[in-house]
Each structure stands twice: as C-alpha cells, then as structure tokens.
Amino acid sequence: MAKYYVNKNSQANGDHEVxxxxxxxxxxxxxxxxxxxxxNCKDAVNKAKKYYSKVNGCYYCSKDCHTS
Structure with a gap:
C-alpha cells in the first residue's frame, strides 16, 4: 500500500493531480x-473525485491513472 495525496491546486486544464x-x-x-x-492509483483517484470534479493521476508516479 502507498500513501496518496491530491493537489489542491488544479493544473492549467483544470485537473487536480493525484x-x-x-x-x-x-x-x-x-x-x-x-x-x-x-x-493502486485508481482507488486514490476515485476518492479524490469525491472532492474535485476533474481528477487525474500524475504522469510520473500514478501513470496508470494519467489520462490527460
């Protein structure tokens, strides 16, 4: 298991990265x-979606969940 965080600040496209x-x-x-x-990052992204409408996995540490 790993500890996951979501960025409170959105990226230029509006995504909050996990x-x-x-x-x-x-x-x-x-x-x-x-x-x-x-x-896994999928479960972390799903949790973050409870707080933010646009969520994406980090390209570097959560690549399986990076979609945009």
Whole structure:
C-alpha cells in the first residue's frame, strides 16, 4: 500500500493531480490533501473525485491513472 495525496491546486486544464508519496512532483504540504493508503492509483483517484470534479493521476508516479 502507498500513501496518496491530491493537489489542491488544479493544473492549467483544470485537473487536480493525484500523487503517491515519494513523487518528485509532490505538491508542497500546504497545497495537498491526504487521500489515504491505497493498493493502486485508481482507488486514490476515485476518492479524490469525491472532492474535485476533474481528477487525474500524475504522469510520473500514478501513470496508470494519467489520462490527460
């Protein structure tokens, strides 16, 4: 299991990216919300969708969930 976070700040296209702990592109502490421990990025993205309408996995640490 890994700890996942969602970026509170959206990307230029409106997506809020989901990151796994240890990612080089992890947002600063004040710019992220903890989602929980998950076995995969899909579950983390689904949790983030409860808070944000546009969510995407990070290209670098959650590539399986990166769609745009």
């Amino acid at each position: 990151h796994k702990i240890g990612c080089s592109f992890m947002p600063e502490d004040q710019n992220r919300d903890y989602l929980g421990d998950f076995n």
